């Protein structure tokens with residue numbers, strides 16, 4: 001997937017908006033949706049098209065590199081938005097969990113020494129979940145932000 005000049009331009013516009021809202025200070029309480037902090041807005045407070053840009057510019061490559069470092073053979077030629085969002089991701093406007101990922105039982109977590117999935121569980125706990133929380137500035141994310149729950 002290619003991220004074109006247009007996308008980069010929207011990123012600069014976004015950065016510009018942040019700069020403006022920082023310059024205006026935090027005293028304007030009449031509009032507390034987006035500019036209530038002197039930092040970058042949280043992912044969940046972005047509009048839909050800014051969320052798309054954020055995914056394409058910040059999330060996509062970070063996790064691509066991380067997953068390839070974890071399992072080169074599996075992810076080198078096999079990484080896309082669909083890897084997280086599922087094959088119906090686009091049609092479903094990227095609602096998460098998209099249903100494409102390994103379903104798990106929330107009451108019976110897989111152990112880190114599980115013969116089949118232990119290494120994946122460890123990778124998810126130590127790398128994937130913390131990095132996503134940090135990038136999206138959202139501590140409420142869990143395994144089930146991405147994975148569906150087993151019936």
Ligand code: HEC
Pocket residue numbers: 044048051052055056059060063080081082083084085093094095096132145146
């Ligand atoms: C590493 C996994 C991962 C990849 C790869 C990924 N996303 Fe996401 N995406 C997420 C997560 C996690 C969320 C946030 C869910 C939440 O906040 O509850 C999200 C949210 C979104 C949203 C916001 C949906 C909403 O309802 O607000 C959009 C739009 C989106 N992604 C588009 C994309 C696009 C386009 C790509 C490919 C360029 C992509 N994503 C790649 C994990 C991923």
Ligand code: HEC
Pocket residue numbers: 083084101102110117120121124125128129132141142143144145146147
């Ligand atoms: C940001 C989204 C995201 C989060 C959060 C996340 N995962 Fe994953 N998980 C993935 C992706 C993407 C894959 C790889 C899917 C593939 O290879 O098709 C995966 C794969 C797995 C697998 C391996 C399944 C297989 O087929 O080998 C296990 C097990 C797993 N995750 C457990 C967890 C656990 C436990 C947590 C919470 C600590 C978690 N995941 C959090 C996105 C996520």
